[in-house]
Amino acid sequence: MNRQRSRSLRRAAVASAVLLSAHMIFPSPDAGYGLNYVVADMREPAAISGNTACPQRMRMDISTAGGVNRQWSTSLGTNPVSILTADQTPAGQLNEIESAIEQSFAPWTGVSGSALTPSALSPLAGTSVQDACAVDEVNTICFNQSDPAFSTGVLSFTRIETADVIGEQVSASSPPSSFVGQILDADILIRPGDPTTQFATPAALASNPTAYDLVSVLTHEVGHLFGMGHSGVWPAVMFPFVPPAGTFLGSRSTAQSPDAPLADDDRASVRTLYPGPGDSAYSGFISGRVLPANPLALSGQPAGTTGIFAAHVVAMDATTGAVVAGAVSGWSCSDPGPPVFDGSYNLQSLPVGPDQEYWLYAQPFDGPVETGDVLEQTILCRNTLTDPGWPAQFACVTPQPMSNFSVTKVSGP
Amino acid sequence: MKRLLLTFAASAAALLLAAPGITPRAAATSLASMSLADLARAAGAIVRVRCVAASSRWDHGMIWTFTDFDVLERFKGAPADRIRVRVPGGRAGHLLTMIDEAPRFQTGQESILFLESSPAGDYSITAWAEGTFRILPYAGNPSGAITQDSSGLPVFDPATRRFHVEGIHNLPLDEFRRRLAAALAQQTPGRQAPAPQAQAGPR
Numbered sequence: 384m385n386r387q388r389s390r391s392l393r394r395a396a397v398a399s400a401v402l403l404s405a406h407m408i409f410p411s412p413d414a415g416y417g418l419n420y421v422v423a424d425m426r427e428p429a430a431i432s433g434n435t436a437c438p439q440r441m442r443m444d445i446s447t448a449g450g451v452n453r454q455w456s457t458s459l460g461t462n463p464v465s466i467l468t469a470d471q472t473p474a475g476q477l478n479e480i481e482s483a484i485e486q487s488f489a490p491w492t493g494v495s496g497s498a499l500t501p502s503a504l505s506p507l508a509g510t511s512v513q514d515a516c517a518v519d520e521v522n523t524i525c526f527n528q529s530d531p532a533f534s535t536g537v538l539s540f541t542r543i544e545t546a547d548v549i550g551e552q553v554s555a556s557s558p559p560s561s562f563v564g565q566i567l568d569a570d571i572l573i574r575p576g577d578p579t580t581q582f583a584t585p586a587a588l589a590s591n592p593t594a595y596d597l598v599s600v601l602t603h604e605v606g607h608l609f610g611m612g613h614s615g616v617w618p619a620v621m622f623p624f625v626p627p628a629g630t631f632l633g634s635r636s637t638a639q640s641p642d643a644p645l646a647d648d649d650r651a652s653v654r655t656l657y658p659g660p661g662d663s664a665y666s667g668f669i670s671g672r673v674l675p676a677n678p679l680a681l682s683g684q685p686a687g688t689t690g691i692f693a694a695h696v697v698a699m700d701a702t703t704g705a706v707v708a709g710a711v712s713g714w715s716c717s718d719p720g721p722p723v724f725d726g727s728y729n730l731q732s733l734p735v736g737p738d739q740e741y742w743l744y745a746q747p748f749d750g751p752v753e754t755g756d757v758l759e760q761t762i763l764c765r766n767t768l769t770d771p772g773w774p775a776q777f778a779c780v781t782p783q784p785m786s787n788f789s790v791t792k793v794s795g796p
Numbered sequence: 797m798k799r800l801l802l803t804f805a806a807s808a809a810a811l812l813l814a815a816p817g818i819t820p821r822a823a824a825t826s827l828a829s830m831s832l833a834d835l836a837r838a839a840g841a842i843v844r845v846r847c848v849a850a851s852s853r854w855d856h857g858m859i860w861t862f863t864d865f866d867v868l869e870r871f872k873g874a875p876a877d878r879i880r881v882r883v884p885g886g887r888a889g890h891l892l893t894m895i896d897e898a899p900r901f902q903t904g905q906e907s908i909l910f911l912e913s914s915p916a917g918d919y920s921i922t923a924w925a926e927g928t929f930r931i932l933p934y935a936g937n938p939s940g941a942i943t944q945d946s947s948g949l950p951v952f953d954p955a956t957r958r959f960h961v962e963g964i965h966n967l968p969l970d971e972f973r974r975r976l977a978a979a980l981a982q983q984t985p986g987r988q989a990p991a992p993q994a995q996a997g998p999r
Binding site: 419421424441517518530531532534535536537538540541542543544545546547548551553567580607612613615616617622623624695697699704705706709711742744746748762 | 827828829830834835838839856857858859882884885887890891892893894895896897898912914915916920921922923924926927946948949950951952953954957959
């Protein structure tokens with residue numbers, strides 16, 4: 384480690400701390416962690432583009448009770464059996480799997496301080512159609528649908544359909560989108576018919592130690608269904624890897640603690656994406672910027688880049704040592720956009736209180752990392768190269784993650 | 797009054813070497829955890845490629861992104877000089893299909909891909925993000941370094957209060973070649989892995 388570089392990063396840390404204080408008064412517009420975004424098509428009239436090039440969070444419309452429809456395909460693979468249950472009767476199998484599905488939704492609708500509540504969900508319907516996970520307006524879970532997307536090693540995935548304009552439909556009969564980034568259809572597909580991959584309900588897990596916990600897998604996928612991205616915080620439910628076969632993380636959901644399986648980072652994401660009206664317990668935020676000590680380090684970046692893109696920023700409760708929230712930092716946006724790459728981060732929906740203290744950890748991405756690797760399918764910038772005819776005033780270029788420096792550790796807890 | 801304490805944690809070297817306190821991963825929600833040897837065994841072709849074009853369209857009832865690559869180097873199999881790879885998701889008109897861990901490529905970008913034939917006659921990527929390794933210039937490795945898509949995000953472990961990365965991350969290309977050759981040699985009885993062509997990398 385270069386000593387001069389080490390000192391520089393200490394200064395960068397101090398500078399960031401100063402900016403943090405300022406932003407506690409004037410929050411930066413947006414940079415939630417573990418969420419996916421889409422940029423509206425600014426070539427379209429303002430009435431359907433929403434008139435902003437700021438990335439919009441992908442999320443369900445929960446403005447009406449029961450607005451999130453749900454069904455699952457009761458068609459199950461039998462050769463081999465992919466979903467293991469304790470009850471071997473046909474009716475008992477279905478009941479057990481349906482219960483596992485409900486257990487997977489419960490944590491996400493049981494987070495205090497969030498508007499995402501059980502009332503947002505429609506009753507869970509069943510369908511005997513095997514290939515029910517089509518692109519339509521019905522959010523469906525399939526256990527026996529062969530799909531060409533399943534290459535070797537792909538156990539399950541959630542396919543999200545959204546739109547970059549208002550008024551778009553996924554099918555001729557489906558309702559039009561009412562906002563940019565609205566999730567119009569979300570289907571969860573579990574790998575069918577694989578002799579090397581089996582999933583077990585909670586009742587069957589102990590006797591099937593080589594099977595993956597179905598509820599753990601589904602809870603993670605349901606997080607995607609609601610718009611959550613992956614978390615870089617262990618052991619969040621949205622951490623990209625689920626527990627080893629035969630095990631599950633944390634606690635099972637209960638009537639008293641429906642969100643027990645979630646980590647605080649998961650809860651913060653739900654509260655950020657679906658904020659509860661009038662919530663004051665989780666109204667805290669920490670925002671600021673991660674800056675290079677030497678601005679010349681940004682010389683290879685697109686014009687206008689003034690901060691580090693990207694860094695993983697984590698807030699830890701100074702008393703309990705629990706990670707409260709994390710975020711991938713590096714940008715901010717004020718309407719009508721486009722985003723600016725100023726190194727901003729914004730940790731939202733944090734617990735507040737007179738004795739609430741946080742440690743903040745930041746790790747700029749090191750090494751050769753592509754934006755898409757980390758931000759997954761998130762789209763931050765569009766321009767004439769990605770979209771012919773894109774208006775120049777709304778164009779931007781997403782920087783490559785910084786990789787030409789390393790960081791050092793300064794004294795901490 | 798809320799008080800903020802700020803620290804930068806974990807040197808880059810420690811990041812590359814340490815991953816304490818994390819339960820070994822056995823599976824991803826989307827992806828089975830596969831070692832380099834697992835990937836090499838499952839893939840029908842392993843190639844170093846350069847992206848030349850990518851476009852999205854509807855196929856099999858959903859939106860796919862089809863990416864054309866020039867093959868620069870073959871490690872396994874004998875794919876044509878130009879190949880097409882399908883990855884689920886993409887944009888068609890105003891609709892977007894988003895699937896986590898499904899890789900995306902930009903024109904000119906170089907990668908090493910683990911591929912398997914798809915029923916449609918093109919290729920799909922074995923284990924998506926796990927079977928995708930980006931080659932990028934890096935200050936520490938002028939000849940290029942390689943990072944697995946699934947290891948892009950620094951992971952924070954509250955037990956150690958450190959960030960770390962998992963999988964293959966920032967590995968010199970020559971060292972990756974050596975490891976891959978060793979993995980392939982395991983599958984071929986009697987075949988010897990070639991001698992390393994470079995010094996061992998940081999991992």
